[in-house]
Amino acid sequence: MTGLSEPLSAPLEVGFDYTRSLGPVHRRFATELRGRRIVGVRGSDGRVHVPPVEYDPDTAAALDEFVPVGTRGTVLSWSWMPRPLEGQPLAHPFAWALVLLDGADTPMLHALDAGSPDAVRTGMRVQVRWAAELGNGIRDIACFEPVGQSPAPPLEDPEPVSMITAPVHLHYQHSASPEESRYLRGLTEGRLLGQRCPQCRKVYIPPRGACPTDGVPTEEEVELPDTGIVTTFCIVNVPFLGQRIPPPYVSAYVLLDGADIAFLHLVLGCDAADVRMGMRVRAEWKPREEWGYTLQNIDHFRPTGEPDAPFETYAQHL
Amino acid sequence: MADVAVVGFAQAPNVRATHGTTNGVEMLVPIFREVLDSTGLRTEDIGFWCSGSSDYLAGRAFSFIAAVDAIGAFPPINESHVEMDAAWALYEAWVKIRTGEVDTALVYGFGKSSAGDLRRTLALQLDPYTAAPLWPDSVSIAGLQARLGLDAGEWTEQDMAEVAARSRAAAGPGAQISGRVAAADLLAEPYLADPLRKHDCAPITDGAAVVVLASADRARELHERPAWITGLEHRIESGSIGARDLLRSPSTTAAAEAAGAADVEVAELHAPFTHQEIVLRRAIGLGEDVAINPSGGPLCGNPMFSAGLSRIGEAASRVMSGAARRVLAHATSGPALQQNLVCVMEGRS
Numbered sequence: 001m002t003g004l005s006e007p008l009s010a011p012l013e014v015g016f017d018y019t020r021s022l023g024p025v026h027r028r029f030a031t032e033l034r035g036r037r038i039v040g041v042r043g044s045d046g047r048v049h050v051p052p053v054e055y056d057p058d059t060a061a062a063l064d065e066f067v068p069v070g071t072r073g074t075v076l077s078w079s080w081m082p083r084p085l086e087g088q089p090l091a092h093p094f095a096w097a098l099v100l101l102d103g104a105d106t107p108m109l110h111a112l113d114a115g116s117p118d119a120v121r122t123g124m125r126v127q128v129r130w131a132a133e134l135g136n137g138i139r140d141i142a143c144f145e146p147v148g149q150s151p152a153p154p155l156e157d158p159e160p161v162s163m164i165t166a167p168v169h170l171h172y173q174h175s176a177s178p179e180e181s182r183y184l185r186g187l188t189e190g191r192l193l194g195q196r197c198p199q200c201r202k203v204y205i206p207p208r209g210a211c212p213t214d215g216v217p218t219e220e221e222v223e224l225p226d227t228g229i230v231t232t233f234c235i236v237n238v239p240f241l242g243q244r245i246p247p248p249y250v251s252a253y254v255l256l257d258g259a260d261i262a263f264l265h266l267v268l269g270c271d272a273a274d275v276r277m278g279m280r281v282r283a284e285w286k287p288r289e290e291w292g293y294t295l296q297n298i299d300h301f302r303p304t305g306e307p308d309a310p311f312e313t314y315a316q317h318l
Numbered sequence: 319m320a321d322v323a324v325v326g327f328a329q330a331p332n333v334r335a336t337h338g339t340t341n342g343v344e345m346l347v348p349i350f351r352e353v354l355d356s357t358g359l360r361t362e363d364i365g366f367w368c369s370g371s372s373d374y375l376a377g378r379a380f381s382f383i384a385a386v387d388a389i390g391a392f393p394p395i396n397e398s399h400v401e402m403d404a405a406w407a408l409y410e411a412w413v414k415i416r417t418g419e420v421d422t423a424l425v426y427g428f429g430k431s432s433a434g435d436l437r438r439t440l441a442l443q444l445d446p447y448t449a450a451p452l453w454p455d456s457v458s459i460a461g462l463q464a465r466l467g468l469d470a471g472e473w474t475e476q477d478m479a480e481v482a483a484r485s486r487a488a489a490g491p492g493a494q495i496s497g498r499v500a501a502a503d504l505l506a507e508p509y510l511a512d513p514l515r516k517h518d519c520a521p522i523t524d525g526a527a528v529v530v531l532a533s534a535d536r537a538r539e540l541h542e543r544p545a546w547i548t549g550l551e552h553r554i555e556s557g558s559i560g561a562r563d564l565l566r567s568p569s570t571t572a573a574a575e576a577a578g579a580a581d582v583e584v585a586e587l588h589a590p591f592t593h594q595e596i597v598l599r600r601a602i603g604l605g606e607d608v609a610i611n612p613s614g615g616p617l618c619g620n621p622m623f624s625a626g627l628s629r630i631g632e633a634a635s636r637v638m639s640g641a642a643r644r645v646l647a648h649a650t651s652g653p654a655l656q657q658n659l660v661c662v663m664e665g666r667s
Contacts, residue, residue: 007337014377018446026447049561051448057556077469079461080512085438087453096458098466098560106560109449109462117512122469138448166451168442172377172434177339208387209343215361215390217347 008181008293015169025054026137027162028066033140035158036130036151039066040104047105051138070102071128071151073144077107080117087167089143095120099144111143119146127151137164179207179218184293186223190285194259196220202260226283226298228256229309231318235272248272254281254301255317262317265295269302278308322415323537323544324638324663326359326530327631328352332494332619335432336524340376341384342428345526350388353424353528357540361390364530365420367397368411370404370427371623374439385428396420403427403588404527405626405649405659411531412550421533422540427624428526436522436622443652445557456653457519460591461511463564463654467593468513472565475513478592479504482517482617489614494521496618517617520590525621527628545634545645545663549577552659559653570601570648570658577660582646584609584636586629590616594655598648602660608646612636626650630661637665 022030025041029052032039041052042065050069055062078097084090089111097120098107113129114120126144130152134140176184179195183206186193195207195218202211207218233252250272253262267275269284281301291297328349338344354360367389371382382399389395400406404427411423437455444450467473479501489496504517530540537544553569553576555562579602587610589595595617599610611617613632616625626649633647644664651657 007339012377020446022447029448043561049558051558051560053556053558053561057558057561077462077465079458079465079514080509081455081458082509082511085435085453085455087438088455089452096454096462098462106558108560109454109459110452117509122465136451138451164447164451166446170374170377170434170439172340174377174433175337175339177343180339209339209341209384210347210387211390212387213390213392215347215350215388 009175012172012174017167030137030161034134036154049106050104069104073099073101075124113143113145177209192224194222224256230279231255231262250275266300268300280304280306319416321534323546324634325532325541326353326357329527331492332523332525340430343388346388349528364424366414366423368407370400370407403626403651421536423531426528427627429622430524431522431622457511459653461514464593465513473596481592481595485615485617489618493614494619518592520616520620523619523621527624529631545637549662551576554657567601573660574602577662583642584645586633586647588626588629588649
């Protein structure tokens with residue numbers, strides 16, 4: 001049995017600062033924004049879309065007739081944001097608004113800095129508040145604000161904007177399955193725990209929530225040795241961002257003795273050119289004080305010097 | 319073209335959070351067993367498998383591949399996936415049977431919304447140039463849609479609260495929220511995102527669902543009263559929110575007309591916000607005599623990427639049990655009802 005202890009769970013951060021190249025329509029829009037001006041595009045039915053759309057929403061025709069519109073407009077609808085979320089335009093409570101700019105026929109979505117929901121109403125007049133730094137597309141508009149003093153004037157001949165940066169950062173609480181949790185807890189003790197499928201009797205390491213052959217949870221625990229063979233491998237010759245070992249080095253599938261599925265690890269301790277299918281290897285563990293819930297407790301595998309395993313002994317595990 | 323019917327449906331309990339993994343295996347294994355037992359099918363009898371889920375909910379790439387473990391995929395299976403609500407996976411399976419390629423299909427959807435921040439994650443469905451960089455969240459966008467209708471006199475906050483109260487009263491034991499509550503009491507609660515209160519928004523839900531489809535010949539063997547699919551259509555609207563008519567849902571109207579939505583007794587509508595149920599009823603042209611969301615609907619449990627499939631399963635169940643003759647199910651995806659699917663089913667004697 002897998003035991004009744006709680007599955008392991010940990011924060012998982014996923015993030016990337018996307019750089020997005022702009023086609024001709026978004027490039028024009030972003031370039032005008034850098035000059036503190038707003039343009040829309042005229043659709044097939046004559047409506048002026050702001051922000052501009054590349055293709056007509058009704059006919060799918062490519063659009064390229066740009067139309068200057070105002071930096072003031074009217075709120076068509078709004079909803080209140082009492083606790084702003086990460087990445088939103090304002091860090092204090094604000095309204096999301098659909099703003100119909102003067103000269104436009106479709107409203108744009110943006111933030112409205114109005115203090116409190118009592119200060120917002122449908123039909124109110126608002127104006128752009130420009131960002132301090134320009135050149136990043138829609139975020140050149142810091143937000144909208146109630147009409148008041150004249151906003152900052154346009155700039156002459158802005159540099160064309162052909163790329164924007166759009167950071168995407170998400171936060172998760174990732175949970176391991178009960179089977180994975182047994183395996184990860186075993187690693188903190190230097191144990192390699194697999195589990196056997198009750199139907200096909202295959203031993204999986206790491207164990208699975210369900211045997212991919214039979215669709216039933218793996219159950220019977222099997223402790224495996226830290227010796228095995230290389231089933232297949234590649235020699236990494238290409239340097240890449242985040243690489244921890246200077247190339248060339250060997251990334252290999254290691255099949256532990258008694259297991260039915262290999263896992264990916266490093267084979268070091270010999271010339272990369274000497275690594276071969278069937279080679280016997282043993283785990284080289286990191287110092288015990290560095291162990292955590294990770295297979296990285298094994299720094300790498302190294303050759304044992306024993307005779308190679310015959311191909312037919314692992315042919316079914318490739 | 320082959321006729322197609324729903325012959326099985328099961329779903330995991332709708333809960334606020336599971337301890338399970340984001341690949342859904344723990345939720346899927348029991349409901350696969352349930353639906354296979356109810357139809358007498360074995361996994362090797364299934365001609366086509368199709369799922370709906372999202373890597374954005376899981377926070378990792380190709381998360382649906384891990385869910386395939388729950389099937390027992392050996393010998394190799396005929397399998398596909400949509401990054402949409404699994405109602406769209408059902409559409410793909412329906413086409414496979416219609417074209418005669420297979421005669422049975424198992425469709426499943428799953429989502430663990432609780433693993434991340436759903437309101438932010440859904441912002442990534444928006445235009446990546448002019449909307450998503452601002453991170454407008456799903457509740458706020460629904461709020462903009464709701465106020466358009468309030469200002470136009472299309473509905474009132476009272477109307478919205480009554481949708482929530484009726485849904486909760488109908489909800490069964492698998493729902494996340496249920497019970498009798500007066501609309502007046504709901505209206506006394508504070509705003510979550512003015513003009514929306516908590517009861518106007520579907521709860522964040524983890525869950526999974528599975529539906530089995532079969533061709534005409536097989537359906538009669540597998541169920542004594544299959545729910546025959548007489549129409550199935552889906553339509554999409556512009557990715558530019560400002561260019562859309564948010565009060566009318568023209569994509570739902572077009573899908574409903576193409577699917578033949580007249581004369582249904584029951585409608586399961588995938589409206590994650592109270593006002594959207596009102597939009598959908600009008601878009602489809604549902605009369606007062608149609609029972610809306612007798613399951614409680616998504617306001618009582620809205621597992622992302624399976625709630626739309628559940629609507630089809632719930633509606634089909636009423637045909638299969640003999641409680642209804644002709645039913646309609648609706649599924650949505652994207653911000654403010656951007657994409658809509660309508661499925662009409664009926665029982666035959």
